[in-house]
Amino acid sequence: MTPSTPGARAVAPPAARHPHGARLAFFGGVYSNHLALRATLEDAARAGAQAVYCLGDLGGFGPYPARIVPLLREAGVPSLRGNYDDSVGFGKGDCACGYTDPRDNRFAQLSFDYTAARTPEEQRAWMRGLPEQLRLEVGSRQVLLCHGSPRRVNEFLWESSCSTAFLDWLAEAHGADVVLCTHTGIHWWRPLPGGRHLVNVGAIGRPANDGRPEVWYALVEFGDALRVEFRPVAYDHEALAAEMRAEGLPEEFVETILTGWWTCCLENLPARERLRGRY
Amino acid sequence: MQVAGTVCNLTCAHCFVPSGPDERRHDFMGREQVRALVRDGLALGVREVYFTGGEPFLHRELTAILADTLAVAPATVLTNGTLFTRQRVRDLARLSARAPYSLEIRVSLDGYTAATHDALRGAGAFARTLEGLGRLSRAGLAPIVTATQLGEEDPLAYHQRFVDVLRAAGVERPRLKILPLFKLGREAGRGGGYAPDETLAGLPPDRFDPGRLQCGGCRAVTSQGVFVCPLLVDEPAARMGALLAESLRPFTLRHGACFTCYVTGMTCANG
Numbered sequence: 440m441t442p443s444t445p446g447a448r449a450v451a452p453p454a455a456r457h458p459h460g461a462r463l464a465f466f467g468g469v470y471s472n473h474l475a476l477r478a479t480l481e482d483a484a485r486a487g488a489q490a491v492y493c494l495g496d497l498g499g500f501g502p503y504p505a506r507i508v509p510l511l512r513e514a515g516v517p518s519l520r521g522n523y524d525d526s527v528g529f530g531k532g533d534c535a536c537g538y539t540d541p542r543d544n545r546f547a548q549l550s551f552d553y554t555a556a557r558t559p560e561e562q563r564a565w566m567r568g569l570p571e572q573l574r575l576e577v578g579s580r581q582v583l584l585c586h587g588s589p590r591r592v593n594e595f596l597w598e599s600s601c602s603t604a605f606l607d608w609l610a611e612a613h614g615a616d617v618v619l620c621t622h623t624g625i626h627w628w629r630p631l632p633g634g635r636h637l638v639n640v641g642a643i644g645r646p647a648n649d650g651r652p653e654v655w656y657a658l659v660e661f662g663d664a665l666r667v668e669f670r671p672v673a674y675d676h677e678a679l680a681a682e683m684r685a686e687g688l689p690e691e692f693v694e695t696i697l698t699g700w701w702t703c704c705l706e707n708l709p710a711r712e713r714l715r716g717r718y
Numbered sequence: 719m720q721v722a723g724t725v726c727n728l729t730c731a732h733c734f735v736p737s738g739p740d741e742r743r744h745d746f747m748g749r750e751q752v753r754a755l756v757r758d759g760l761a762l763g764v765r766e767v768y769f770t771g772g773e774p775f776l777h778r779e780l781t782a783i784l785a786d787t788l789a790v791a792p793a794t795v796l797t798n799g800t801l802f803t804r805q806r807v808r809d810l811a812r813l814s815a816r817a818p819y820s821l822e823i824r825v826s827l828d829g830y831t832a833a834t835h836d837a838l839r840g841a842g843a844f845a846r847t848l849e850g851l852g853r854l855s856r857a858g859l860a861p862i863v864t865a866t867q868l869g870e871e872d873p874l875a876y877h878q879r880f881v882d883v884l885r886a887a888g889v890e891r892p893r894l895k896i897l898p899l900f901k902l903g904r905e906a907g908r909g910g911g912y913a914p915d916e917t918l919a920g921l922p923p924d925r926f927d928p929g930r931l932q933c934g935g936c937r938a939v940t941s942q943g944v945f946v947c948p949l950l951v952d953e954p955a956a957r958m959g960a961l962l963a964e965s966l967r968p969f970t971l972r973h974g975a976c977f978t979c980y981v982t983g984m985t986c987a988n989g
Contacts, residue, residue, distance in 0.1 A: 537930075537983075539895060539896060539983070540877065540894065540895075540896075541873040541874045541876075541877045541896075542874065542877055542878070545874060595989055597820075597989075599792060599818075599819050599820035600765070600766055600792045600819070600820050600988075600989070601765055601766075601792070602760060602764065602765055602766060602790060602791035602792065602819070603790075604760035604761070604763060604764065604790070604791070605760075605763050605764060605765040605766075605791075607763075608762075608763025609763070612763070705893075706893065706894075706895070706989065707989035708989075709792065709820035709822065709988065709989070710814070710820040710821060710822050710859065710860045711819075711820040712820075713860050713891055713893065714858070714860050714891070716891075718891060
């Protein structure tokens with residue numbers, strides 16, 4: 440085997456171009472939270488976003504997974520195929536999050552089986568057709584949208600476990616001035632040497648393990664300087680919790696929606712992020 | 719980085735890189751040497767640095783080495799957890815609080831009872847390690863416990879009992895990573911080595927996801943040079959060169975340990 444050395448690779452043409460100064464919204468990790476998705480789209484419109492992009496993981500965790508795809512299509516939101524969408528779309532057996540903790544795996548499997556069984560084939564086919572990455576040209580900036588990391592769909596890019604040298608190497612190797620990712624569920628942003636940026640846009644499907652019920656997405660303004668605003672989105676989380684209970688989803692998931700604290704699938708959190716949470 | 723070489727205060731019966739008080743096959747690495755290696759690694763895009771041994775806390779400069787490293791990269795220490803004096807725990811907590819990156823302390827425990835742990839590591843080791851884990855947690859650190867499951871117990875029940883024991887020892891946020899046993903070193907002598915059919919020879923290359931295997935994104939550095947992974951530092955054929963930059967070529971997955979990684983999905987990474 441060879442260590443991951445992407446090297447100089449051909450950079451695909453951009454899927455879309457936006458002018459210098461454009462204000463764009465990015466979110467990921469919908470996790471079947473249809474109420475938060477609606478609230479996020481409304482907030483992005485109010486905030487003056489000229490386009491909205493979804494970085495993948497439409498299902499899992501929440502109730503009624505079939506409600507998400509129609510909302511994204513109706514709003515014309517270009518979406519990536521996250522590891523969850525890949526697994527649901529192609530009928531793979533699990534979410535491919537790579538947990539080894541048996542408790543995490545039990546919850547992950549329960550959630551995956553619930554989601555897969557309730558996602559119509561027509562939506563699975565749509566997921567199969569989604570791209571794993573998207574390139575944008577915003578003014579003169581090359582912007583890469585990915586799910587986990589530019590090199591692997593299920594790589595977790597946590598703020599406290601990624602050296603700046605590594606992130607700069609990733610961005611350079613993939614020909615990006617700005618890399619936007621999700622997958623971890625916690626938002627963060629790091630300017631890199633030479634003017635590059637790494638932005639983890641967070642997740643709108645569940646809170647960010649911060650003790651608040653709101654969920655987060657990123658509004659990015661591509662002016663002379665890059666401005667990243669993480670916006671909290673309040674939604675009717677009590678209604679979502681009621682729906683989750685009605686569907687028989689685990690009380691541990693409901694607790695997260697109500698309190699903002701993660702209760703499971705914690706094994707991949709680095710120490711810094713883990714210590715910020717309750718569990 | 720095998721910063722403490724093969725020098726350890728314990729002589730565990732299942733150690734896959736046989737270490738002990740008199741094992742000097744790989745020696746301590748100096749602070750300046752480590753600094754230069756971290757610098758080289760960052761130039762190659764290294765994400766994070768793991769310090770192992772032997773027992774890293776036998777290294778007199780480990781705290782300084784961690785401080786150097788944490789200024790530029792996340793750092794993890796793999797330890798047997800028997801050397802956590804109050805002063806050392808205070809030092810680690812201070813480092814962790816100041817660093818821009820996570821400091822991970824990974825502590826080995828072979829099961830959740832003194833009987834299973836001490837049978838492999840020596841009498842009293844379990845109690846000392848558990849006490850150290852509690853001390854780390856009370857100081858505001860969140861140690862990861864790495865464990866091997868030796869018996870046939872249901873994995874979920876094993877996990878829950880383990881977590882209960884850790885909580886009772888004062889570990890507020892138990893983090894548990896279950897690792898497979900490798901039939902290497904003393905463990906090969908204890909339980910037998912790899913059988914001829916435990917090999918990846920003959921499997922088509924497209925069956926491998928290099929990103930999933932440890933060697934797909936990692937190298938192990940010792941005082942003897944750079945090796946393909948931390949498990950194979952006693953295999954001359956696994957030495958990839960003197961410098962990290964020389965070690966990035968492909969490695970044929972011919973060792974029994976490669977079979978274990980492939981079959982179990984084992985990675986040394988924290989997450």
